[in-house]
Amino acid sequence: MRDDRSCERYEELIPDLVDGTLSGALAGEVRDHIGRCPGCRRSYEALAGLERELGALPSLVPDGAAVAATVTGRLGLVRHSRATALLRRIPLDRLALPLGITAVVLATWRFIGGIFEGMTAALTGWLSEIAGAVGALSSSSVESFDPLILATASALMLIACAVLSLTALRIVRR
Amino acid sequence: MWMEDDLLNAPTDDELARRSLDGDGRAFATLVERHTRLVYAAVRAVTGDGDDVDDIVQEAFIRIYRNLGSFGGRSALSTWIYSVARNHAINTVSRRRPETVPLDAAAPLASDDPGPHEELERREALARIEQTLACLDGRYREVVELRYLAGRRYDEIAELLGVPMGTVKTLLHRARSRMKALLIDQSRDEERDDERRQVL
Numbered sequence: 001m002r003d004d005r006s007c008e009r010y011e012e013l014i015p016d017l018v019d020g021t022l023s024g025a026l027a028g029e030v031r032d033h034i035g036r037c038p039g040c041r042r043s044y045e046a047l048a049g050l051e052r053e054l055g056a057l058p059s060l061v062p063d064g065a066a067v068a069a070t071v072t073g074r075l076g077l078v079r080h081s082r083a084t085a086l087l088r089r090i091p092l093d094r095l096a097l098p099l100g101i102t103a104v105v106l107a108t109w110r111f112i113g114g115i116f117e118g119m120t121a122a123l124t125g126w127l128s129e130i131a132g133a134v135g136a137l138s139s140s141s142v143e144s145f146d147p148l149i150l151a152t153a154s155a156l157m158l159i160a161c162a163v164l165s166l167t168a169l170r171i172v173r174r
Numbered sequence: 175m176w177m178e179d180d181l182l183n184a185p186t187d188d189e190l191a192r193r194s195l196d197g198d199g200r201a202f203a204t205l206v207e208r209h210t211r212l213v214y215a216a217v218r219a220v221t222g223d224g225d226d227v228d229d230i231v232q233e234a235f236i237r238i239y240r241n242l243g244s245f246g247g248r249s250a251l252s253t254w255i256y257s258v259a260r261n262h263a264i265n266t267v268s269r270r271r272p273e274t275v276p277l278d279a280a281a282p283l284a285s286d287d288p289g290p291h292e293e294l295e296r297r298e299a300l301a302r303i304e305q306t307l308a309c310l311d312g313r314y315r316e317v318v319e320l321r322y323l324a325g326r327r328y329d330e331i332a333e334l335l336g337v338p339m340g341t342v343k344t345l346l347h348r349a350r351s352r353m354k355a356l357l358i359d360q361s362r363d364e365e366r367d368d369e370r371r372q373v374l
Contacts, residue, residue, distance in 0.1 A: 015347045046354045053303045054322040056296065060304075061214045061323060062228070064207035071206050071235040077199035 006033070010040050018047050100165025107158050127153065187251035195242055206235050212252060213238075213259040215324035219316035220263035223304050230266050234259040249333075256334045306356045314349035321346060 010033045016022045017030050034041045185193070185201070187208070193201035210231075217230045238258050245254050307315055320331045328346075332339040 015350060043354075046358065047350060050350060050354050050357060053299050054318070056300050057303065057319070057323040058211060058325065059300065060223075061211050064210035067210045067231065067235070068203040068206035071232050071239075072199055072203050074232060075199075075202075075236055075239055077202060077239075 007037060007040055010034070010037070011043060014040065014044050014047055017044070018051050096165070096168030100161070100168055103161040104158070104165065107154075107161050188247065191242055191245060191251055194239065202239055209252060209255050211324045212256055212320075212326070215316075215319040215326075216256050216259035217263040218323065219312065219319050220260060221267055222308050222315075226266075230263055231259070233266070234262040237262050252330075253334055302357065302360065303353075306353045306360070309356055310349055310352060314345055314352065317342060317345045318349045318353070 010030055013022065013026065013030045014034075017027055022030065034044050185204070187205065190201045190205045190208075194205060213231050213234055214227070217227055217234060221227055221230060238255055241258060245251060307318060310318065316335070317331060320326045320334060321328075326334065328339050328342050331342045335342070
């Protein structure tokens, strides 16, 4: 039996019942009324059905991990760990170019110096210094190196300097 | 138990934002994962359902990343994210051609492989809900999407929209009543169509 005045009150409470925000006693009262009143029951069932259908809305949203992968990809962000992120804070963009140029200039200077002093002697001296620094070779053994081997080694070091500079620049651009 | 520990150890939004600013890409990815549904709700509240929602969402996240430094911490980060995404969606829509073609929500279903019967029913129900949502006025749709799509509580919605919680409740109740009425109309129309088909 529909009593419009009380139905009006219950109609207002039905959304709260569906939300589960009504207190126990009041929820019981509304449920009682719904049990007796076909009009309010239809209203409750329609709202509960809508609630169920709305519950499917999240399936419209793609997986968060997939969105994150696309966004970080578009931003060119590599998903670094915290430690790597700290390393990335080293200002390579400021250091790479001067370091690379210095390395190339030093190598070239030593090489050109070798022309004036006698290529073999210069390269031998240079390699002796390096060998002394790393402790791997003795100066006596270096003196006995073939000039061709020394020239090849020097060229390889120049190439290495250039490759290092280019790699540093590529890291910075990334 | 492990889940509780996991939650306790989960970094806060503010911490993730700080780490993102320090160049921690993984932290920003976590932020994106955490707020994907919120940003979708913000964008869809402005654009409705459309093919370009995914693009606008991605661009909104890119904007969020580029502007992280300007987040002043006066509100919760989620509120700021919501507002950046919403503004981005509004700007994108206003730049669009005015004569946009209305979407036929049923169209994708016709071309897709229906798969199992339940899946087809689920998709139909979803399409129905989307059609109904599209009929709601902006603010109502926004509240419904924040509640159901983003899964936010009433108090969170109130904070995001800068309105009292009572207003959120009222908006949501009205929106649901409107949707309910629309769904009833829709099912009556479908019944009438079925009857007509049977007569013919």
